[in-house]
Amino acid sequence: MIQISDLALTAGNFRIDHLSLDLREGVFNILLGPTGVGKTLILESVMGLRQIQNGQIILGGKEIQNLPPEKRGIAYLPQDLALFPHLTVRENLRYGLRAQKKATLDDENHLDRLIEALKIRHLLERYPQGLSGGEKQRVALGRALAPSPRLLLLDEPLAALDPSLKNEIQQLLLSLHRSLGFTALYVTHDLEEAYLLGDAISLLIDGRIEQKGTRQEVFIRPKTAKVARFLGLRNLFPGHVHPSSPDGKSIVIDLWGREILLPAEQAVRSLTAGEKVILYLRPEEVLVLREGKPVKEALRRNILEGGVSRILDRGTYQWVLFRPAGLEVQLEIHLPNYVFRNLLLQEGQTIRVAMRKESFWVIPQISG
């Protein structure tokens, strides 16, 4: 475990206080957050490039916050990669080994394996300026991993890449991580990237870790409305806990004048009667019912009728806006293309939708 606790630092008018972050060893840790919240500052502090005012950074059981960067065993991959332009690819790759005086057979074999895995053997005598974007990414990764760092910091290295190259490097990062098992802290504001790469995700909003957990925990079960909003989650509806509700195992939420019975574990925490909540309904989990087809007993309780107000083709799925009859709300429904084609939906059409209780997640309006 790599522990960052009670970190305090300032940069100009920007300040981070009491920040704590635990990184699991051997996994791909993601620090996810909007731009301008200080993610890079945190990376620089962990690396030792920025003086911290308070706090502890523990790596391998030792406090490292007072060590200079070269003594920390932390490799850094910045967004612009910073390949040394006056050195060949081979010299770039060997830079860390030379600086750390690592010259054992194991070190050489490790570098050789990296060169093989990254498919850069044919580039060794070339200079960085002659390489393509993807080749530069591979070389920079190889250079960072060559001295076998205890932690690899990656500061949005894929942010400037076009989608196909980004996808290629993401796959490479995943397979490299699977085979080498290094510990990484990857900083990004890109939700898709975080979801794809992150074994453990920490969400940084307004200078504090708002939530941490697996990708499922963070993306499907946001702890606060702030997290839900940052993740761009749709179908967030205000409701409140029904007075007759809590029996410990289940809760009843008042939403749009109807009572929705949910298992208690589908809420962030135990709730009290009358408490205001936000109900999150996953758009990809809403079922559009076919005319004339029998509806399962479990679904009958939460059926809405209304009209299709808009359909947007999002390429990989269809985005259907549904307005329930008599309500001033709009539901977003994500349908896979093949389902959409079978349903023959059109704007203005009246349909019925079913909301499965397992598709809901209850977030208290006041987090506690």
Added chain:
Amino acid sequence: MKILRTSVLAALLLFVFYAVLIFSLLTSFEGRGFWEVFLASDTLFAIRLSLFAATLATLLAVAIGLPAAYALSRKNFFGKKVVDTFLELPMIMSPIALGAALLIFFNTRIGETIQSRGLLFVFEFPGIVLAQFATIAGLFTRLMKTALDEITPRYEAVARSLGSSAWQAFWHITFPLAFRGLVSAMILCWAKAVGEFGATVTLAGTMAFKTETMPIAIFMALASADIPKTIILILILAGIGLTALYAVRLLDKRTQVL
């Protein structure tokens, strides 16, 4: 396109202006006596003194200007903007004023103490070096800062994360990348030091075979109305300066090719 053509015309006009100046020297230059003046002991002394003093002043400017430029480029510190502004002082201040300021300084208690300890500047060789240093140090620091600003600090950050100390990261990464900028700045400042007159004459005076640099030799030849010698000395000085500046252009060209 019209604006480009006008700009090219302006550049050509400038070239013609300076070429006419040199050409006017050549029209008054009889050709005979060039080697006689060139090989005369006072000319050779002036050339040697100029080259030696300018080299020393340039090395001093590098020794102080390089770390100063590095600090100005990489660090934020209290008073940075003031320091940065002061670097341009020699460019906005007349060299004579700079020399006069130095002369006055050596008349203060601190200056006199320095002189009384045996380190003589006024009307002495160290005075030439100091006057030239005062003229070029700011310029050198400014040129080096510009060269260093173009090198992202992330190179050093990465080098340090790979195990290099701050000094090693500078030496192995930043220094080689800034090397061409350093050599260009050195040549430019050296050429400026070779041609420096105002501050030198004020602090070191015009003593033959003692403080007679090339510009002072020109001044002395002109003062004694020896026009042919003046022209030859000007041509020698222009030759030294232009060769140095052409070397900078060659270096820039190589940088662009790479």
